[in-house]
Amino acid sequence: MHIPDGMISPKMYIPLHVVNAGLLVYGFKRIKNKIDEKTLPYIASCAALSFVLMLLQVPLPGGTSVHGVGVAPIAIIFGPWMGFVAISLVLLIQAIFLGVGGITSFPVNALCIGFLGSFTSYYIYLFLRNLLKDKVAMFLAGFFAILVAALFIAISLGIQPMLSPYYFPFGLKTTIPVLLVPHIFVGIGEGILTVLIYEFVKKGIKNE
Amino acid sequence: MNRDNLMLILLFLCIIILSFINNIAFLFGYFLSITVFFLIIRGRVGTLISGILRVLPFLVVLSFAFYISSLLSKGHPYRYLVILNLRVFDMVLSLMFFREFANPLRALSFSSTLTYIFILSYSQIKTFTELYYDFSLVMRSRMVLDTSYKDRILFLRKMAGYFFKKAIARAEDTAMAMKARGFFLYD
Amino acid sequence: MIELSHIDFYFDKRPVLLDISFNIEEGEKAVLLGPNGSGKSTLLKLIAGLLFPKRGKYLFNGKEISKKRLKDKKFERAFRKDVQLMFQEPDIMLFNPSVYEEISYGPLRFGMDNIKERVLKVADFWGINGLLKRPVYLLSGGEKAKVALASLLVMEPRLLLLDEPTAYLDMKSTKSLCKLLKKERFTTLVAMHDVHIARYFGERFIVLSKEHRIVFDGPFDRFKESSLFEEFGFFKEESEACLKGGPYER
Structure with missing residues (x-):
């Protein structure tokens, strides 16, 4: 899902860098107000957790498997701001240390996957947990987190031809279906992962 | 501010400049100089190839799709494709250049x-x-x-x-x- | 130096330590033994003022250590300088960019003098002077353990708490550690499993049961003779053999 460098026009990535940085600072302060001395260790732990969840292969019924993202379980259990800060940190580390993703695309990736993904999953879970079974609410939270993230990435790419030439060449009519269809499977994977982690946490609490 | 911080700022400046320029000669010159640097001065063929391979599959698919769609709409895709590809390579190579010289952890340490x-x-x-x-x-x-x-x-x-x-x-x-x-x- | 009286500690509702009472005098070398999950690590964290008991009192140099007392920053500063704890996983204690910065972190933080000399001296002892410029996260487990130990010892603590310090160390470093613990005058409380290594420096053995209570407190010879010794999985013959020779000969 990571967009590489050279796809996003400066008309978009420069303002988004500013918005993203502002949100990150605000998010960090929110977390610090809540857990104070534990802020740094928890951010680091959540970042490492989401990094490793991205490595995990989630088997889908039918034999294939997809990579998890881990944004939904982290956002639901630790809160959406933690999800956003942790995922952004991972994306930045991937871009600068490992050369995966990119610097110009970092704010788009961070805002779509980290911010929208975290808040979508968190609020969908809050809304649905009273209406549906916990497991189903968890699955849907994970599923929609990925679909919303993919939709906004598709929109960000799709409006490039309108902004300036020589960047990502295809418009919305192409990007939305091309990105959304495969991400239905990634969404199912994320949904399964969210349910598994939730089951584990619930069982762990019962055993204590 | 340490040396690595400065290198990171330089990297950002390079990437911003690259993203504003649509001149094929400039983009190609940039590409050539970093390639020559990696190949001749540092002897890092492996680093160069692995960096390029990382974006290549995506670029090949994207370029091919754009080429076909331009042919169908009777457009001229060549200039567009050359600039797009060169710019991506330039940015990837700049990042590799940065990683070759700077310690990313120190570079990100602004506070x-x-x-x-x-x-x-x-x-x-x-x-x-x-x-x-x-x-x-x-x-x-x-x-x-x-x-x-x-x-x-x-x-x-x-x-x-x-x-x-x-x-x-x-x-x-x-x-x-x-x-x-x-x-x-x-x- | 340390006085614990009737300490109970619960994790949520699960008991971790029950009715723990003992004193440790200045300069004493004590060893904490006990099966997995008996509460050794928790006890060390409690003595380091990181966790607080649910019931009972813990006095350090005659002053009760409580959450409230540690809110007094001046007191906390003096306490944290005197008491140094090595965590079971040395990795988590290390958060500085390079080995040099890691070791000098404490002395800088607590305003000690001659920092460079102190760091070089302790690095030399652990044979890590070659690593001083390396980032900590690139080191191996054993090297990290040495850096963690160096970062504690550079503080010249009065009370050194070690949680299974030998787990990541090779035999040579284990021997250096044992010799150091025996020679230096600071008070130590070391949680470990290998009684034969502990015997080298340990003057006193405190044994926790898996029911989280103290079941033995005394010198090694008495522990060896007690029925607990074999119950805890140690072999008397091995212990005799150790006494006669081997790397930790007295």
Whole structure:
């Protein structure tokens, strides 16, 4: 899902860098107000957790498997701001240390996957947990987190031809279906992962 | 501000400049100079190839699709494609150039809080990645190859749950260790 | 130096330590033994003022250590400088960019003098002077353990708490550690499993049961003769053999 460098026009990535940085600072302060001395260790732990969840292969019924993202379980259990800060940190580390993703695309990736993904999953879970079974609410939270993230990435790419030439060449009519269809499977994977982690946490609490 | 911070700022400037310029000669010159640098001055053929290979599949698919769609609409895709591809390569190579010379951890350390965030996260990511590879070896060594769907899900649950528990335990312990070493005494 | 009286500690509702009482005098070398999950690590964290008991009192140099007392920053500063704890996982204690910065972190934080000399001296002892410029996260487990130990010892603590310090160390470093613990005058409380190594420096053995209570407190010879010794999985013959020779000969 990571967009590489050279796809996003400066008309978009420069303002988004500013918005993203502002949100990150605000998010960090929110977390610090809540857990104070534990802020740094928890951010680091959540970042490492989401990094490793991205490595995990989630088997889908039918034999294939997809990579998890881990944004939904982290956002639901630790809160959406933690999800956003942790995922952004991972994306930045991937871009600068490992050369995966990119610097110009970092704010788009961070805002779509980290911010929208975290808040979508968190609020969908809050809304649905009273209406549906916990497991189903968890699955849907994970599923929609990925679909919303993919939709906004598709929109960000799709409006490039309108902004300036020589960047990502295809418009919305192409990007939305091309990105959304495969991400239905990634969404199912994320949904399964969210349910598994939730089951584990619930069982762990019962055993204590 | 240290040398690595400056290198990072320089990298950002290069990338911003590259993203504003649509001149083929400039983009090609930039590409050539970094390539020559890697090949002749540093002798790093492997680094160069691995960097390019990382974006190549995406670019090939994208370029091919754009070429076909332009042919169908009777457009002229060549200039567009050359600029797009050159710019991506230039940006990837700039990032590689930066990584060749700077220590990314020091480069990102614009304040002490940022330094600690990156060090704690990066070292934990390293530990977790090593554990993850151990887990994959366990899966191979303790299970038959064609495992059932249920087994694979159970194993995944065990693995994800393990990392989850480990992340919380480690955060709590790290907070205590930092406290014990006087981290919060003056803040 | 340390006085614990009737300490209970619960994790949520699960008991971790029950009715723990003992004193440790200045300069004493004590060893904490006990099966997995008996509460050794928790006890060390409690003595380091990182966790607080649910019931009972913990006095350090005659002053009760409580959450409230540690809110006094001046007191906390003095306490944290005197008491150094090595965590079971040395990795988590390390958060500085390079080995040099890691070792000098404490002395800088607590305003000690001659920092460079102190760091070089302790690095030399652990044979890590070659690593001083390396980032900590690139070190191996054993090297990290040495850096963690160096970062504690550079503080010249009065009370050194070690949680299974030998787990990541090779035999040579284990021997150096044992010699150091025996020679130096600081008070130590070391949680470990290998009684034969602990015997080298340990003057007193405190044994926790898996029911989280103290079941033995005394010198090694008495522990060896007690019925607990074999119950805890140690072999008397091995212990005799150790006494006669081997790397930790007295």
